[in-house]
Amino acid sequence: MKLSCNKNELYKLVSLAERSTNKNPTLIALSSILLRTGKNQLFIISTNLEVAFEGSLAASVDEDGEILSPGKTLLSVLYAMPDEEVDLNSAGGNLKIVSKTSSVNLKCLNMEEFPTIPKIKKENHFQISYSSLIEALKNTIIATATNYTKPELASVYMFSQGKLPLTLVATDSFRLAEQKTNITHPSLALLLPQKTCQEVIRIFEDSGDDIDITFNKNQILFQNKKISFLSRLTEGKFPEYQTIIPKSFDTQVFTDKNQILNAVRAAGIFSSKLSEVTIAVDGDKGILGIKSSNAETGEYESNYQTKISGASVEANFNYHYLLEALQTISNQKVFMGFNGPQKAVLIRGADDAGYLHLVMPMRGN
Amino acid sequence: MTNEELWQTALNELELAVSKANFITWFQNTSVADHQGGMVVLNVPNAFAKEWLEYKYHKFILKALRNLSPDVRNVEYVISSEITPLLQKRKRERSILPQENQLEFKELLVDRETNLNPRYTFDSFIVGPFNELAHAASIAVSKNLGQAYNPLFLYGGVGLGKTHLLQAVGNEIKKTSPRFKVLYTTSERFTSDLVNFMQSNEAAAFKEKYRSYDLLIIDDIQFIAGKVKTQEELFHVFNHLYEASKQIIFSSDKPPHAINDLEERLKSRFEGGMVADIGQPEYESRLAILKSKSQGKDAYLNQEILEYIASNVQKNVRELEGALNAVVAKSKLSGKTLSVPEIKEILDKNTQPKRIVTANHIIKCVAEFYDVNERTLFEKTRKKEIVKPRQVAMYLLREDYSGSYPYIGQRFGGRDHTTAIHAFDKISKELKKNSQLVEEMKRIRELYDYSSSS
Numbered sequence A: 001m002k003l004s005c006n007k008n009e010l011y012k013l014v015s016l017a018e019r020s021t022n023k024n025p026t027l028i029a030l031s032s033i034l035l036r037t038g039k040n041q042l043f044i045i046s047t048n049l050e051v052a053f054e055g056s057l058a059a060s061v062d063e064d065g066e067i068l069s070p071g072k073t074l075l076s077v078l079y080a081m082p083d084e085e086v087d088l089n090s091a092g093g094n095l096k097i098v099s100k101t102s103s104v105n106l107k108c109l110n111m112e113e114f115p116t117i118p119k120i121k122k123e124n125h126f127q128i129s130y131s132s133l134i135e136a137l138k139n140t141i142i143a144t145a146t147n148y149t150k151p152e153l154a155s156v157y158m159f160s161q162g163k164l165p166l167t168l169v170a171t172d173s174f175r176l177a178e179q180k181t182n183i184t185h186p187s188l189a190l191l192l193p194q195k196t197c198q199e200v201i202r203i204f205e206d207s208g209d210d211i212d213i214t215f216n217k218n219q220i221l222f223q224n225k226k227i228s229f230l231s232r233l234t235e236g237k238f239p240e241y242q243t244i245i246p247k248s249f250d251t252q253v254f255t256d257k258n259q260i261l262n263a264v265r266a267a268g269i270f271s272s273k274l275s276e277v278t279i280a281v282d283g284d285k286g287i288l289g290i291k292s293s294n295a296e297t298g299e300y301e302s303n304y305q306t307k308i309s310g311a312s313v314e315a316n317f318n319y320h321y322l323l324e325a326l327q328t329i330s331n332q333k334v335f336m337g338f339n340g341p342q343k344a345v346l347i348r349g350a351d352d353a354g355y356l357h358l359v360m361p362m363r364g365n
Numbered sequence B: 001m002t003n004e005e006l007w008q009t010a011l012n013e014l015e016l017a018v019s020k021a022n023f024i025t026w027f028q029n030t031s032v033a034d035h036q037g038g039m040v041v042l043n044v045p046n047a048f049a050k051e052w053l054e055y056k057y058h059k060f061i062l063k064a065l066r067n068l069s070p071d072v073r074n075v076e077y078v079i080s081s082e083i084t085p086l087l088q089k090r091k092r093e094r095s096i097l098p099q100e101n102q103l104e105f106k107e108l109l110v111d112r113e114t115n116l117n118p119r120y121t122f123d124s125f126i127v128g129p130f131n132e133l134a135h136a137a138s139i140a141v142s143k144n145l146g147q148a149y150n151p152l153f154l155y156g157g158v159g160l161g162k163t164h165l166l167q168a169v170g171n172e173i174k175k176t177s178p179r180f181k182v183l184y185t186t187s188e189r190f191t192s193d194l195v196n197f198m199q200s201n202e203a204a205a206f207k208e209k210y211r212s213y214d215l216l217i218i219d220d221i222q223f224i225a226g227k228v229k230t231q232e233e234l235f236h237v238f239n240h241l242y243e244a245s246k247q248i249i250f251s252s253d254k255p256p257h258a259i260n261d262l263e264e265r266l267k268s269r270f271e272g273g274m275v276a277d278i279g280q281p282e283y284e285s286r287l288a289i290l291k292s293k294s295q296g297k298d299a300y301l302n303q304e305i306l307e308y309i310a311s312n313v314q315k316n317v318r319e320l321e322g323a324l325n326a327v328v329a330k331s332k333l334s335g336k337t338l339s340v341p342e343i344k345e346i347l348d349k350n351t352q353p354k355r356i357v358t359a360n361h362i363i364k365c366v367a368e369f370y371d372v373n374e375r376t377l378f379e380k381t382r383k384k385e386i387v388k389p390r391q392v393a394m395y396l397l398r399e400d401y402s403g404s405y406p407y408i409g410q411r412f413g414g415r416d417h418t419t420a421i422h423a424f425d426k427i428s429k430e431l432k433k434n435s436q437l438v439e440e441m442k443r444i445r446e447l448y449d450y451s452s453s454s
Helices: A007-019 A071-080 A130-141 A194-204 A257-269 A319-327 B003-017 B020-027 B047-068 B132-143 B162-176 B187-199 B203-211 B228-243 B264-270 B283-293 B303-312 B317-334 B340-350 B359-370 B374-378 B384-401 B405-411 B417-433 B435-453
Strands: A002-006 A032-038 A041-047 A051-063 A066-070 A085-091 A094-098 A103-107 A125-129 A155-161 A165-171 A175-184 A187-193 A210-215 A219-223 A227-232 A251-256 A276-282 A287-294 A298-305 A307-310 A313-318 A333-338 A345-349 A355-359 B031-036 B039-044 B074-079 B152-156 B182-186 B215-219 B247-252 B274-278
Touching: A002 A007, A007 A032, A007 A041, A007 A051, A007 A071, A007 A085, A007 A194, A032 A051, A032 A071, A051 A194, A066 A071, A066 A103, A071 A094, A071 A103, A125 A130, A125 A175, A130 A155, A130 A165, A130 A175, A130 A194, A130 A210, A155 A194, A175 A319, A187 A194, A187 A227, A194 A219, A194 A227, A251 A257, A257 A276, A257 A287, A257 A298, A257 A319, A257 A333, A276 A319, A313 A319, A319 A345, A319 A355, B003 B020, B003 B031, B003 B047, B020 B047, B039 B047, B047 B074, B132 B152, B132 B162, B132 B247, B132 B274, B152 B162, B162 B182, B162 B215, B162 B247, B182 B187, B187 B203, B187 B215, B187 B228, B203 B228, B215 B228, B228 B247, B228 B264, B283 B303, B283 B317, B303 B317, B303 B340, B317 B340, B359 B374, B359 B384, B359 B435, B374 B384, B384 B405, B384 B417, B384 B435, B405 B417, B417 B435
Parallel strands: B039 B074, B152 B247, B152 B274, B182 B215, B215 B247
Antiparallel strands: A002 A051, A002 A085, A032 A041, A032 A066, A041 A051, A051 A227, A085 A094, A094 A103, A125 A210, A155 A165, A155 A187, A165 A175, A175 A355, A210 A219, A219 A227, A251 A307, A251 A333, A276 A287, A276 A313, A287 A298, A333 A345, A345 A355, B031 B039
């Protein structure tokens, strides 16, 4: 193998590929990155048997070939290289990386043991703009469960039916986030593992291209012109969640997003060990109050006039949940719908029907 | 040789043929899914393993299997969900631990197929003299489905643990015999299900559905009273399941014979198995329940507090739990253990007010219940059908209104106070031996509880 290419682009792809390796594998090939030449391009491939990454960049190839390089070492080497251009040269099981000012000789591994990346038949596939996919993933991933006792809750559920919009939803059973997208698909129901979602966000966030999604029962493939990312799907059934979303509210609050966000943030400073903050809605006077108190550090209280209709209500919430919910609202005006102190509050942008967030309160006194 | 043995022996052979790292990576978490007519189907954990085993080790695997069982012609690989991926064992670094006090979406906990909430188990059920019969019967049923007591009929007041027991049987069965089809439903859901099926002209599908269960649990069966079509369908479902020795469990707030507007044939069927009641917990049970519920909240509680709550909240377990939560929440807020007077204040706010009734109201309810004219109670008649209601009314005036005997005598047409004493003693004695009367008394009291609260 003999080629030269842009170092920065190579580094970018290797850093993404390195994240999809297995950090302490029984099989050493799983912590490695495969470099393989194609027509005027270089492929960078890695897998940990959960996910597989394949990226490509333009290269002037003098001699075809492939080599399996230890992932972490390759990444560190490229990070430290000062120059723009690098030449890659493989000889006798070693990879030589040469730039204008430096030269590295890297001991490589046996190609034999590197797994083949499974192929998916292109039967089920659709396209989605990177911006709507990334937005939907970012908005829902926060509500996934962080422990794995229920894998279906540690995943983002992506589903679509007939003419209804493709929807992403996640819940850890304390809160729920749902984002509708602007595309449709006749029928699909996929559970994307939380880790996969994180990687997809990282890989495609700034890509600027549409993303092609191909899936079967067990796997899903995200693809654009340069990168393919394959992942297993979580097996299982996402719970029937529609019944949880309230259709009517006893109390409705419209407020400026930054104002409430700052108040919640400040209340968080004085929240108790349980991260508890209180939201008190005064329906008669039209005042929204946010309070917290901590026996050791002190108390906080904020009260301000805003548009409120319906009954007064006072409920306690985990302030992390509130904060994360409010931060994901893109609108400047926030709507909050309450149904008493023991029922979930619905939070969404005042004129945004696409995204909603539900948070269950804490047991009060 | 069983499939497991076959594959285990083959694995032992394969282990020698490939390197250890390769063996662990590719062969761990594999198993035989099927072995029929020379075709072996292997479960593999992921698509990578499928590709790799097919492409790289197929010959080895086939050879190893053929050595052990010469009829093997081919091997196929399927991806199986039953094997947990290795990465799942990893711990996540980011975690806001869910707190004891954080409420959950209750809907998510419920199993979609069985409607069971996994929280309700026998382990978390506290047994005392008030519920031990019901508990023992439920255990017996769960150990011997369809054989021990069929149907099992549990009854008792609100918040005493009927639903808990019912669901515990279901969960136990799900655990011990996962293949059994279990359904927990309420009579209200049963009715609406029937209506839905009938609207879409699929009455047959309804029958089909309910007849397929090995264990059918219907909660709050008293609500089918007066619903003729539901009763008829339930009757047929019941007969079908009963004949097939499938277990049926019902719960209600009163015994079968006391449910009004229920067809005789259903009543007699409900009583045909085992009828067990759950009474009100006595002091020791209440204390035991509080102790078990207060685990993990010990910081703010002590024996004295628990004893105080147990002796003051008497009616049902749900209220008991509510009172405990209220006390704990208040303690957390003020950051200290509360004193008994403070707790008294909370309990007064939180628990149901003591029954407040007027003498007129009691008399009206008694008259209504026995279907006699209120005025006839005051007349000087010794007709049997009047004497009994009159004595019951006097008894209740004494018990629930704390009226003095002379006052009671006076109320009932200027009778002597000894008449009132006699009535009270007679009914008190009668209550000890006549369960019919106990039930009547309970329902009269319900009558004035309901009408006074509404």
